């Protein structure tokens with residue numbers, strides 16, 4: 001068991017099983033980088049407060065910088081015998097400073113608590129990860145744009161209630177997903193703009209900070225803007241709130257839950273449209289797996305896992321919400337349990353976005369299959385026929401809807417609209433005939449309407465109508 005950051009008032013050794021039970025190093029090592037930032041900042045603060053001399057502050061900062069370098073180079077291996085990342089880093093500082101200056105190393109923890117460190121570290125993590133998620137969302141958008149560009153002339157059937165509705169440009173279909181993810185992007189961007197990382201001593205005695213102290217921290221915040229990569233830092237307004245607040249985790253997990261819901265809907269659509277029953281999309285083989293039993297199978301495992309992870313991501317949000325419910329002010333150890341759900345959601349979303357961007361780029365549309373459906377299923381243009389009755393013959397939409405509905409019943413009975421005779425059509429409306437149906441109920445006409453239709457309602461004014 002490594003050295004602990006506490007223990008003065010204890011006479012007995014901690015129970016081994018309990019020590020293991022309460023450790024967090026195996027996951028909070030992910031916060032190492034931010035923990036160092038907090039310490040470097042704190043060293044300067046202690047120097048300003050004349051608790052450290054300039055020489056001492058420099059020695060401590062050099063030690064911290066050495067550890068930071070290791071972290072940034074990916075060479076940092078957490079010491080899993082420690083209780084948490086704060087302890088691990090403290091031990092390393094002591095080692096780097098050397099036995100002779102051990103007293104100096106121990107001064108690092110003056111006037112601060114791990115409760116303040118962990119709040120700072122977790123907030124910094126959220127900020128940094130959000131930036132990464134924003135850039136991954138940009139990558140996904142460019143994959144959608146690419147797929148839309150190379151298929152710009154393709155139309156597909158659209159659906160409501162999973163029943164065929166109307167023919168629509170494939171790019172509009174993709175555009176709907178692009179907009180979902182644009183909203184996610186904006187939510188994250190707003191989160192980034194709104195959130196400040198509180199900095200300050202974070203001991204409860206400092207719940208109201210003196211003016212001089214406040215000034216010193218403010219100066220440091222300004223000075224360190226660069227080191228903290230332009231994150232917005234502010235002096236703790238109230239240290240009770242600063243160390244007990246976990247709203248930012250809950251907010252981020254909510255944003256990620258909505259983003260996950262979008263990814264899951266996207267996955268579901270592509271799973272459905274790649275089935276033999278639909279057969280519209282060909283999914284890239286690199287992201288599918290086969291069956292050990294049935295040689296013909298190509299399964300959409302990536303999409304299924306994306307859909308499946310929704311349970312985990314929603315669960316992570318509920319887990320933190322429930323942990324926080326009813327906690328008395330301020331910090332309570334329960335709050336240690338916010339880390340795993342947070343890291344889990346962030347890491348899953350990162351992987352999903354990264355892979356989805358590659359996946360979408362490689363999806364291919366089975367043009368012949370889609371075109372065949374658009375040609376053979378004339379009911380896809382039933383709305384166009386109703387629109388024609390409205391515009392050409394000033395029939396009310398309700399009546400036009402009724403007329404076309406009846407024609408569809410007959411079509412289904414006869415097995416094709418071309419089989420409905422002129423006399424039958426005229427019974428529904430005198431101006432209807434097979435020649436009108438032929439002109440209107442087809443993709444070419446639907447496209448011409450679409451291209452002139454600014455409202456998207458299928459009712460443009462001033463275009464020539466078929467007789």
Ligand code: ARG
Nearest residue numbers: 024084114115118333335336
């Ligand atoms: N490991 C704790 C957490 O993640 C931070 C420090 C706990 N503080 C304490 N006094 N035990 O929330």
